[in-house]
Amino acid sequence: MIQVNDKKISYVAGMTVADAIEASGATTSAMTIVLVNGKFISLDMLNKTALKDEATIKLLMLISGG
Amino acid sequence: MWSKVIVDMKNQTVKREALEVELQDLGGRALIAQYLIKNVPPDCDPLGSENQLIFCTTIFAGSNLTTANRMSVGGKSPLTGGIKESNVGGYAGALLAEHGVKLIVVKGLPETKGLWQLHFDREGNVSLEDAEGYEGLNNYELVNRIHKSLDNRLATISIGAAGERLYKCASIQVSEFASNHPSRAAARGGLGALMGSKRLKSIIIEKPLNKFTFNYNDKERFNEISKKLNRMVAEGAKNDPFHNIGTIATIEATGANGVLPVDNFSGKLFPKYAEVGSGTFLTNLSNRGGRNKLACQPGCAVQCSNEYRDKSGEYLTSGLEYETIALFGPNCHISDLDAIAMMDRMCDDLGIDTIEAANTMAVCMESGVLNWGDSDGVIKLLKEMTDGTEFGYLLGGGCEAVGKSLGCKRIPTVKHQAIAGYDPRNTKGTGVTYATSPMGADHTAGLTMGRAFEDTGRTAQAYASNKLQVAMCFADCMMCIFAFSHMVPELPLLAELMAAMYGGSSEYARVTGLGVKTLLTERAFNKAAGLTKEDDRLPDFFYNEPSPATGSRFDINDHELDVIFDF
Ligand code: SF4
Numbered sequence: 001m002i003q004v005n006d007k008k009i010s011y012v013a014g015m016t017v018a019d020a021i022e023a024s025g026a027t028t029s030a031m032t033i034v035l036v037n038g039k040f041i042s043l044d045m046l047n048k049t050a051l052k053d054e055a056t057i058k059l060l061m062l063i064s065g066g
Numbered sequence: 067m068w069s070k071v072i073v074d075m076k077n078q079t080v081k082r083e084a085l086e087v088e089l090q091d092l093g094g095r096a097l098i099a100q101y102l103i104k105n106v107p108p109d110c111d112p113l114g115s116e117n118q119l120i121f122c123t124t125i126f127a128g129s130n131l132t133t134a135n136r137m138s139v140g141g142k143s144p145l146t147g148g149i150k151e152s153n154v155g156g157y158a159g160a161l162l163a164e165h166g167v168k169l170i171v172v173k174g175l176p177e178t179k180g181l182w183q184l185h186f187d188r189e190g191n192v193s194l195e196d197a198e199g200y201e202g203l204n205n206y207e208l209v210n211r212i213h214k215s216l217d218n219r220l221a222t223i224s225i226g227a228a229g230e231r232l233y234k235c236a237s238i239q240v241s242e243f244a245s246n247h248p249s250r251a252a253a254r255g256g257l258g259a260l261m262g263s264k265r266l267k268s269i270i271i272e273k274p275l276n277k278f279t280f281n282y283n284d285k286e287r288f289n290e291i292s293k294k295l296n297r298m299v300a301e302g303a304k305n306d307p308f309h310n311i312g313t314i315a316t317i318e319a320t321g322a323n324g325v326l327p328v329d330n331f332s333g334k335l336f337p338k339y340a341e342v343g344s345g346t347f348l349t350n351l352s353n354r355g356g357r358n359k360l361a362c363q364p365g366c367a368v369q370c371s372n373e374y375r376d377k378s379g380e381y382l383t384s385g386l387e388y389e390t391i392a393l394f395g396p397n398c399h400i401s402d403l404d405a406i407a408m409m410d411r412m413c414d415d416l417g418i419d420t421i422e423a424a425n426t427m428a429v430c431m432e433s434g435v436l437n438w439g440d441s442d443g444v445i446k447l448l449k450e451m452t453d454g455t456e457f458g459y460l461l462g463g464g465c466e467a468v469g470k471s472l473g474c475k476r477i478p479t480v481k482h483q484a485i486a487g488y489d490p491r492n493t494k495g496t497g498v499t500y501a502t503s504p505m506g507a508d509h510t511a512g513l514t515m516g517r518a519f520e521d522t523g524r525t526a527q528a529y530a531s532n533k534l535q536v537a538m539c540f541a542d543c544m545m546c547i548f549a550f551s552h553m554v555p556e557l558p559l560l561a562e563l564m565a566a567m568y569g570g571s572s573e574y575a576r577v578t579g580l581g582v583k584t585l586l587t588e589r590a591f592n593k594a595a596g597l598t599k600e601d602d603r604l605p606d607f608f609y610n611e612p613s614p615a616t617g618s619r620f621d622i623n624d625h626e627l628d629v630i631f632d633f
Contacts, residue, residue, distance in 0.1 A: 006310055026305040031551040038322035060307055060319050061551040
């Protein structure tokens with residue numbers, strides 16, 4: 001099982017971060033921050049970074065509020 | 067045509083007239099910059115008669131583009147001594163647009179004792195009224211009394227006692243749509259003190275009986291594009307933690323990486339960061355009848371706002387956000403979310419910037435005035451600020467004034483203003499933004515977190531900062547940046563929207579040019595105000611002390627900071 005924000009999706013062997021994001025129905029843009037198990041992954045590495053089962057992916061926006 | 071309202075506090079006169087043609091298609095940060103550079107002497111005393119306080123709506127105010135009814139407040143900052151634009155959500159922007167008003171200019175200082183409120187009534191008249199009966203009131207009580215006195219939907223823009231006392235950390239509070247809580251803040255740069263110097267306690271904007279209709283250049287085209295962009299934002303929001311949780315979700319991104327500030331920007335990790343994170347927040351909301359997914363302005367598709375209740379289920383605060391939680395929380399070694407929510411409420415009520423106030427408390431801890439993690443002590447000091455004790459007045463002077471007075475060596479300020487909730491050693495592009503933004507180290511000026519996070523080379527950090535500063539600058543002319551972030555794949559459509567509303571070019575360069583021109587105008591203002599290259603630097607300790615969490619120091623050199631705006 002992979003957690004993408006508040007959604008859970010099934011793990012498939014060989015899955016990349018990009019695959020998991022797509023399977024969750026989420027999208028990324030130049031303003032998205034991607035964290036896998038708490039570590040930042042740059043956008044150009046999403047389809048080159050393989051996932052292990054039970055990974056947690058967080059997608060956030062590059063901005064915050066006060 | 068949009069109107070402007072000019073309020074001269076010297077004789078308490080109010081004049082409404084058409085806004086200059088060259089300012090019609092501007093809004094937000096761009097309008098503030100262009101107005102101030104032409105009308106306010108940059109070297110003036112920020113609290114003197116030559117400074118002007120500006121309120122304005124965005125380029126797309128009054129339209130159906132989601133979140134276009136944000137409002138900007140500007141003037142020469144009493145805190146930084148430079149130009150300031152501080153933008154805010156809430157209901158005021160939408161109602162100003164319904165009155166057909168894009169710009170309010172408040173100039174001069176009263177020659178007689180008194181306190182006033184500016185009132186836009188339901189018939190569309192605008193006048194200054196005596197508000198001496200409200201003297202010394204804080205925002206919640208003030209807004210309550212205003213609502214009791216008027217039987218209509220309305221928005222308020224107000225200052226608490228902090229603004230009246232000219233605290234340099236004073237904010238201007240705006241009421242939220244639907245709830246009317248004065249919990250949205252144009253917080254940064256001490257603009258509440260500027261409003262206090264004018265003796266203007268509040269602006270009341272009643273919903274007008276006749277809504278202003280703007281004459282679009284091509285309404286059909288505008289609606290077509292705005293519909294597309296609104297759909298994108300609504301779709302994006304479904305997966306956006308800011309919608310599903312709130313901006314507190316950022317703690318999850320910063321807590322594990324040394325980006326979250328801990329113990330006065332020590333660069334350490336805070337193992338208990340999850341205690342002030344999304345899990346605790348959502349549990350407390352659901353157990354106590356609190357709410358998230360609230361819109362601070364009508365028509366917002368992201369709805370990042372919230373209403374937080376105390377343990378007994380009573381309303382405590384709303385719009386409890388990441389910056390406040392990070393800086394009153396881990397940066398003061400505090401992990402009690404209820405205590406932080408109380409601090410947020412006290413700041414909103416008194417009318418002070420939570421970023422400045424929380425950094426001030428961390429400096430008090432660093433200097434031994436309080437123990438690390440002493441949340442009761444923080445609340446006591448906020449009470450001193452509310453009561454206006456001698457030390458309370460000192461605290462009102464902001465983080466740098468307090469740090470210097472206490473002999474603190476590590477004062478986290480840029481351009482005399484406390485920095486936002488990201489450690490610049492561990493997100494260096496954000497450090498570049500902190501150092502070089504004409505606004506000082508604001509949270510909205512262009513964070514690069516997750517872009518140039520790894521030490522990818524200094525040029526990459528500066529490049530990321532430059533691009534994001536330009537983008538945030540034009541976004542702040544148009545809408546809430548949280549909605550903007552979902553429009554990024556279609557940004558050229560913003561130029562088409564401008565053309566459909568006002569005519570003129572539909573080239574994307576119109577939009578990016580707005581960002582670049584605004585930044586350069588702001589820098590020109592600051593230079594004429596006496597700010598130098600030395601003001602575009604981070605405090606020494608970020609260069610000299612490696613972050614224990616990562617070993618990283620801020621190492622962008624002076625030359626790289628100096629050339630960042632050589633477009
Ligand atoms: S996203 Fe949040 S801050 Fe922005 S307009 Fe909506 S509720 Fe307000």
